[in-house]
Amino acid sequence: MPKEPPLLEASSIGKQFPGVRALHNVNLTLFQGEILSLVGENGAGKSTMMKLLAGIHLPDDGAIKLNGDLVEITNVREAQKYGIALIHQELNLSDNLDIAANIFLGNEPHKNGVMDHNRIHRESAQFLKRVGLEFPTDTLVADLTIGHQQLVEISKALSVDARIIIMDEPTSSLSQKESKKLFEVIRGLKSQGISIIYISHRLGEVIDLSDRVSVLRDGENAGELVGDEITHDAMVKLMVGRDLSQFYNRTVTALGEKIFEVKGLRTPPYPDNEISFSVRSGEILGIAGLVGAGRTELLQTIFGITPAVGGSMKLNGKELMPKSSLEAIDSGIVLAPEDRKRHGLILEMNVRENTSLARLSRDQKVGIIDFNNEYELAEKTIKELKIKTPHSSQVVQYLSGGNQQKVVLGKWLSMNPSLLLLDEPTRGIDIGSKQEIYKLMEELAASGVAVIFVSSEMEEVLGMADRVLVMHEGAVTGDLSREQLNEEAVMQLATGNKAAA
Amino acid sequence: GNNSSNGTNDGDDKAKHKIAYVTNGIDPFWDLCAAGVRQAESELGGVECEIHFPTKGLADQKSIMESLMAKGIAGMAVSPVDADGQTKFLNEIASQTKLITHDADAPKSERLVYIGTDNYKAGRALGRLVKEAIPDGGEVAIFVGRLEQLNARQRRQGVIDELLDRPSQTLGQIKFDEVAKVFKGEKYTIVDTRTDNFVMDAAKSNAEDAITKYENLACMVGLFAYNPPRCLQAIKEAGKLGKIKVCGFDEDDALLQAIKDGHAHGTISQQPWNYGYQSVKVLKSILDGDNSVIPPNKFIDLGYKSVTAKNIDEFWSEKNKMAALGKKKD
Amino acid sequence: MNKNTIGILSLFVLIFGFTWYSNENFVNGYNMTNLVKWSSLYAIMGIGVAFVIITGGIDLSIGSVIGLVASLLALAIKYEWNPTLTVVLLLGLSIVIGLMHGLLITKVKLQPFVVTLCGLLFYRGISRWLTDNQTMQFPGTENLDSFFSGKLLIFGKFALSSPFFFLVVVAIIAAFFLNRTIWGRYLLALGNNEDGARYSGIQTDRLKIAAYVICSFLAGVSGLLFAYELDSVQPAQTGEFYELYAIAAAVLGGCSLRGGQGAIFGVIIAAAVIRLLRNSINLVGISTHLEFSIIGLVILGGVTADELIKRIVAKRRSKQISTSKS
Amino acid sequence: MNKNTIGILSLFVLIFGFTWYSNENFVNGYNMTNLVKWSSLYAIMGIGVAFVIITGGIDLSIGSVIGLVASLLALAIKYEWNPTLTVVLLLGLSIVIGLMHGLLITKVKLQPFVVTLCGLLFYRGISRWLTDNQTMQFPGTENLDSFFSGKLLIFGKFALSSPFFFLVVVAIIAAFFLNRTIWGRYLLALGNNEDGARYSGIQTDRLKIAAYVICSFLAGVSGLLFAYELDSVQPAQTGEFYELYAIAAAVLGGCSLRGGQGAIFGVIIAAAVIRLLRNSINLVGISTHLEFSIIGLVILGGVTADELIKRIVAKRRSKQISTSKS
Ligand SMILES: Nc1ncnc2c1ncn2[C@@H]1O[C@H](COP(=O)(O)OP(=O)(O)OP(=O)(O)O)[C@@H](O)[C@H]1O
Ligand SMILES: Nc1ncnc2c1ncn2[C@@H]1O[C@H](COP(=O)(O)OP(=O)(O)OP(=O)(O)O)[C@@H](O)[C@H]1O
Ligand SMILES: [Mg+2]
Numbered sequence A: 001m002p003k004e005p006p007l008l009e010a011s012s013i014g015k016q017f018p019g020v021r022a023l024h025n026v027n028l029t030l031f032q033g034e035i036l037s038l039v040g041e042n043g044a045g046k047s048t049m050m051k052l053l054a055g056i057h058l059p060d061d062g063a064i065k066l067n068g069d070l071v072e073i074t075n076v077r078e079a080q081k082y083g084i085a086l087i088h089q090e091l092n093l094s095d096n097l098d099i100a101a102n103i104f105l106g107n108e109p110h111k112n113g114v115m116d117h118n119r120i121h122r123e124s125a126q127f128l129k130r131v132g133l134e135f136p137t138d139t140l141v142a143d144l145t146i147g148h149q150q151l152v153e154i155s156k157a158l159s160v161d162a163r164i165i166i167m168d169e170p171t172s173s174l175s176q177k178e179s180k181k182l183f184e185v186i187r188g189l190k191s192q193g194i195s196i197i198y199i200s201h202r203l204g205e206v207i208d209l210s211d212r213v214s215v216l217r218d219g220e221n222a223g224e225l226v227g228d229e230i231t232h233d234a235m236v237k238l239m240v241g242r243d244l245s246q247f248y249n250r251t252v253t254a255l256g257e258k259i260f261e262v263k264g265l266r267t268p269p270y271p272d273n274e275i276s277f278s279v280r281s282g283e284i285l286g287i288a289g290l291v292g293a294g295r296t297e298l299l300q301t302i303f304g305i306t307p308a309v310g311g312s313m314k315l316n317g318k319e320l321m322p323k324s325s326l327e328a329i330d331s332g333i334v335l336a337p338e339d340r341k342r343h344g345l346i347l348e349m350n351v352r353e354n355t356s357l358a359r360l361s362r363d364q365k366v367g368i369i370d371f372n373n374e375y376e377l378a379e380k381t382i383k384e385l386k387i388k389t390p391h392s393s394q395v396v397q398y399l400s401g402g403n404q405q406k407v408v409l410g411k412w413l414s415m416n417p418s419l420l421l422l423d424e425p426t427r428g429i430d431i432g433s434k435q436e437i438y439k440l441m442e443e444l445a446a447s448g449v450a451v452i453f454v455s456s457e458m459e460e461v462l463g464m465a466d467r468v469l470v471m472h473e474g475a476v477t478g479d480l481s482r483e484q485l486n487e488e489a490v491m492q493l494a495t496g497n498k499a500a501a
Numbered sequence B: 001g002n003n004s005s006n007g008t009n010d011g012d013d014k015a016k017h018k019i020a021y022v023t024n025g026i027d028p029f030w031d032l033c034a035a036g037v038r039q040a041e042s043e044l045g046g047v048e049c050e051i052h053f054p055t056k057g058l059a060d061q062k063s064i065m066e067s068l069m070a071k072g073i074a075g076m077a078v079s080p081v082d083a084d085g086q087t088k089f090l091n092e093i094a095s096q097t098k099l100i101t102h103d104a105d106a107p108k109s110e111r112l113v114y115i116g117t118d119n120y121k122a123g124r125a126l127g128r129l130v131k132e133a134i135p136d137g138g139e140v141a142i143f144v145g146r147l148e149q150l151n152a153r154q155r156r157q158g159v160i161d162e163l164l165d166r167p168s169q170t171l172g173q174i175k176f177d178e179v180a181k182v183f184k185g186e187k188y189t190i191v192d193t194r195t196d197n198f199v200m201d202a203a204k205s206n207a208e209d210a211i212t213k214y215e216n217l218a219c220m221v222g223l224f225a226y227n228p229p230r231c232l233q234a235i236k237e238a239g240k241l242g243k244i245k246v247c248g249f250d251e252d253d254a255l256l257q258a259i260k261d262g263h264a265h266g267t268i269s270q271q272p273w274n275y276g277y278q279s280v281k282v283l284k285s286i287l288d289g290d291n292s293v294i295p296p297n298k299f300i301d302l303g304y305k306s307v308t309a310k311n312i313d314e315f316w317s318e319k320n321k322m323a324a325l326g327k328k329k330d
Numbered sequence C, D: 001m002n003k004n005t006i007g008i009l010s011l012f013v014l015i016f017g018f019t020w021y022s023n024e025n026f027v028n029g030y031n032m033t034n035l036v037k038w039s040s041l042y043a044i045m046g047i048g049v050a051f052v053i054i055t056g057g058i059d060l061s062i063g064s065v066i067g068l069v070a071s072l073l074a075l076a077i078k079y080e081w082n083p084t085l086t087v088v089l090l091l092g093l094s095i096v097i098g099l100m101h102g103l104l105i106t107k108v109k110l111q112p113f114v115v116t117l118c119g120l121l122f123y124r125g126i127s128r129w130l131t132d133n134q135t136m137q138f139p140g141t142e143n144l145d146s147f148f149s150g151k152l153l154i155f156g157k158f159a160l161s162s163p164f165f166f167l168v169v170v171a172i173i174a175a176f177f178l179n180r181t182i183w184g185r186y187l188l189a190l191g192n193n194e195d196g197a198r199y200s201g202i203q204t205d206r207l208k209i210a211a212y213v214i215c216s217f218l219a220g221v222s223g224l225l226f227a228y229e230l231d232s233v234q235p236a237q238t239g240e241f242y243e244l245y246a247i248a249a250a251v252l253g254g255c256s257l258r259g260g261q262g263a264i265f266g267v268i269i270a271a272a273v274i275r276l277l278r279n280s281i282n283l284v285g286i287s288t289h290l291e292f293s294i295i296g297l298v299i300l301g302g303v304t305a306d307e308l309i310k311r312i313v314a315k316r317r318s319k320q321i322s323t324s325k326s
């Protein structure tokens, strides 16, 4: 491990938001050419800490030293000057502009304000090559997949000549394959002497990648792990303050009848591919695949958000082809969507209003809301799902990611669905909440609900699914039973290699 | 419409002079003028008239006139929104077509003749009506759409000067009084002038508010056609019909009815149909080569008419007749 | 009552007090009758546009719809149609107008600003054209007249006029709809997050269309009320600029143009503030030329104060939490 | 040239052809001179508001700023101020106005619609008040007159007027600014994703303020041009409703009200389309009463066609992608 003085040293950092103490007395050091991982539960303050380093927020207390010199990073431009680049948790590209424009945004080579287009494109091409993205530099960002956009963000960090690149959950929307590619890029950067701060809830990645791990809990330092100390259990213990054993302890229950069947379903983005499969009651079916494999589209089609262009579906023996989410819900299908904040919740409404949103139309015949009923439903949901919220009138915006996801699930569970669709149910969710969500999935399956879940996290797929469908470019390339399940087989199928099945 | 575009037509069409009648905006007043235009068109023959009501003031009026020039028009009668400011432009028009002004003059321009009324004199006549209505004197409030228009200012000044017994001023050199000021004369006090920007509800609520504010209000004077009816409504709703007198300008039916019923004292009418009718008639003569219609001072004064209970029936039936005549063509 | 409503209510009380202090005639029965009447007329429009604003949309066509309905009413009466039938047809027409706006916005996915701006131009033109731009009156429809502009004497000279009763009905239904029914909840939800609402099984398109229908319908109702109130229609002018006052009332009353927020009571008070201002300007004797300026300043002052107060409250809250924690 | 611009250009050609066919006088020098002049005046306003729209904002105060600048100019000339100095001061004033809008929007975080709506009311009132609502003229400022409304004869009766030359300068600078400079790029970026732009180190607030300043400044320039073009100012009327035409031109010309999109050339053509329509209505002999309706319909038709074409293109593209994939 590096012995020279730290490149970056933040000490006793404190940060306050209206209503929240995000950071308190936090210390962080980073050495040259090091990959430091930052882990912690949702809301532990990881992103906030990084935003302080990148000049987006100002710390209330504490000091930051770069190369031993005390610095004050008051805006993004200064951070860039110090060689710090942050790749945000949420993508922050302007998708009306092309790749080159985004890479150099805010940092364009110019003469008196007049941009040097040629240089922008020429140099962008070099950065793209470094991260292994083979697109013309004038491709609109809107036309890229999320994974590719992520690589554009990294190119952007490279373009400012960063010595410290901070990546806040860069893999949360990447598939295994893309993640692997990203890790190569990260290691390449490290070998060039660039320091990386890496944030992720995927502890496997953290173990693979990190030289050192710093753990945050409730906005404070919870401990540090170096080298061999970096194990799953050790990190979890520091994060949640106790042991979390038996992570995926799927107890396989007896499966019931086939309750949901899809025949020759064709989704709008891949109208030529026919998808067929079935699920039994009590079964947890996983869907694996690379980003853009069409998994989200498949779930959305089943849920009626993007109606199918062909094929048929049968639920509980009844034919159906929902044209809207309402139809799907009415027939017993519910979806906890991939993008929780955009699709799953009404962020500015409270827990009570969110949990009752779908159910309102059921409980009331004349359209008048029964507030007592609504309140009871919310309290019941909070208790059953152990949602951490001060009261049912708390605005969901202020809940942590895991609790937000539980609100989404609570909304649907009150509908007593026969088929529960989960799209990346644990994306961006910390390890403790993850486990609770897994438990919930199991309980539901045990009660006879059929569960279909899409996940890009291999461990999760392997750990939770009774059976796995693998998709590649809109087609189902494999259907693996629990016995056939292994990482190798899934990866082969996910990359379109049917022979593996 | 369409047949005007294929120029080679029967002789009948060829002989017709194309005349444009351009107003300075949209107002009930112009509807009656338009009626006069239509009447003259059908009565006199040999002319084809188009009427334009510019929606939004000067810019619209200018671009409409430009389009008319482009289209090729033999004669044009216009009521300039701002006579002084438009002089140059009017001269440009006058160099290409027979131009006359109506309702508002542009004395510095090369228009052939002006057909209209002396609004200051008409205002003084209105002042005399007020004096008749409240011979013992009292508070008077004035209501008007906008004071940007010269005719509105002239009328208002005429009323004020008459009520304060000031000497008569000459049109063209009138000194205008401020708006936000009270003018106290021996018998009469002009307490307020309120504008409404042609917004009807503002016209009505201005009247209502004046009734609220001035408990001793004796007479309300409406300078634009729609003002007196709004005043009457407000008075009626306040239960002060007859207590507060109304004198007005122009010839809105509601006002005429009120004069007949004794709820309003009187109005000054410019007999707008004459504007339209005379404009067409004069233009036709000029276009036919007869310039004798143009008097030496280039002003055809159509005068005004004081209408009170005495002559209301006669006047109203004439108005109805003219309006109906004008509309026959449609 | 929510916090926004308290702000606007204070503003109302302030101006009311000031005007009363400046002119004691202000509170006499006749003036109060008028103030209530005009405020009611504006509030009805304001409530309509509030529904659209709650969905995150906007309706610039209100004034022109008012002009169109009033013009057509006058026209129909002139041609001796059955007045009651005409009124029903015109309300139907205003519903159809709202439906068209809604369909263009949800199905063709045009922007509300553009659709209703075109509506503003289109209906105004149609009104002028159909009536040949003639000023028109409403003779001899006594029943409708007292229905739409009748007065009920309460005491002394204070009377409540038809628009007030219309407002009461509209406000009660609107407040009930917004706060007590599932559709009101859905409207607020979709105004906050349209996708989220759709994923919860809410038929967002239908609800948005409904909001535009409500808005145009209430504009239609206002059109009838204004027509009978003024006993006269000027196709080119009746209703002009009313959309701006209606939107101002909605915003000042606590609706966020970003959607998802709205309070019927606030809108009513805000409409009253705007009318009160005009009344006050006339009574206090400020130059009528300044009217627009004062209204503009008060609205700006109102929303600025609102924003600043919100910030201070948020800051204070964060301080409380931090002291309670450490 | 981008795809949006082709759409609006076709519309222009279509209406041009139709009008020419209907009335051969249409293309005469005199009419073309006027068409170019009015189009230029509208385009300058349109370009101004385009900058604001690109940031995702809106400016409703343009017309009132025009009215205010024109009124103050007339007032200053009446009081015999130095005309050139006055012009400079007025342009300074319009910059200050834009600055205020920008500050209220970025610092106090008020919504652009509200701020500029209040501006619309406020400046109009001030214009009326300062001038006592009198129509005013511009006597004896010959130099400025020929600067702001001079004409350059090209051939026959066809002349290019000052507004056209102003437009050329404004358009070139604006297009250069938007497409070639970093600030133009920043505007587009922040209009699309404000947080993203800020995280890239762009000072989004300053740029937004700059957009409002540009818009008000160009409104000020338009105010001078209109004043000299018309040789007269009506404080209550000059500029009224121009904001709507300017916004319509910007939207029709390819700016999305959601921000992040804009094309200067498109705005110019769109302004020309709007003027052309009015010219056409007068020349073809359609009732002037219908003018608004036709403009409304054409704008609506234009954006609808645009939207539908975009969808078809998107569908075709997605098909190509899916076939190339499988
Ligand atoms: N701009 C803000 N305003 C108010 N509160 C904020 C803001 N940003 C973050 N917070 C709060 O600060 C706390 C720390 O948030 P932060 O985003 O740093 O957590 P995190 O560790 O990155 O969590 P996650 O794993 O979910 O990304 C949370 O309670 C969050 O709600
Ligand atoms: N709203 C959209 N507009 C255009 N293309 C889309 C949209 N949503 C998805 N796609 C495209 O459809 C394809 C399938 O995407 P989908 O999101 O279903 O993939 P996925 O397998 O669920 O991947 P992920 O892991 O990112 O969820 C991809 O090529 C994606 O770019
Ligand atoms: Mg985070």
Ligand SMILES: [Mg+2]
Binding pocket: A295, A296, A297, A338, A423, A454
């Ligand atoms: Mg997906």
